[in-house]
Amino acid sequence: MESYETLLNKAYQQVKVITVSKDRFDIPKVTGQIEGKATVITNFKAIVEYLRRQPEHCAKFLQKQLATNGKIDGDRLIFNTKMNSQKVNEKIQMYADEFVICPTCKKPDTEIESEKGIKSKHCLACGARSPLKQF
Numbered sequence: 001m002e003s004y005e006t007l008l009n010k011a012y013q014q015v016k017v018i019t020v021s022k023d024r025f026d027i028p029k030v031t032g033q034i035e036g037k038a039t040v041i042t043n044f045k046a047i048v049e050y051l052r053r054q055p056e057h058c059a060k061f062l063q064k065q066l067a068t069n070g071k072i073d074g075d076r077l078i079f080n081t082k083m084n085s086q087k088v089n090e091k092i093q094m095y096a097d098e099f100v101i102c103p104t105c106k107k108p109d110t111e112i113e114s115e116k117g118i119k120s121k122h123c124l125a126c127g128a129r130s131p132l133k134q135f
């Protein structure tokens, strides 16, 4: 009879830690509301967590793409203008294509690497590296 510890150790050894995400990469759609002249994206934090990117980075990209100013407020992103949510979703998809999805294997399991000030996207699934666009 093996001890509990031995069994536990065996179990640990058999469990491979898999950090690669689910098969489907389905970015959450924005939820938000118009408040006066501003647009509040209420699930911004959930989206960037899903994309595993810095909120500031994503927010900066969206502001550029949507040609508006905005600010991060806790879990939310607030644009200083009225914004169609469909348009925001499109830009988030664009952000994912550019900064998250691997161009080689199309998987989202990438990380941003920075070497000598040059940023690149490193794919954990296939190992491909691709330079990142500056914006």
Ligand SMILES: [Zn+2]
Pocket: 102, 103, 104, 105, 106, 107, 123, 124, 125, 126, 127, 128
């Ligand atoms: Zn890849």
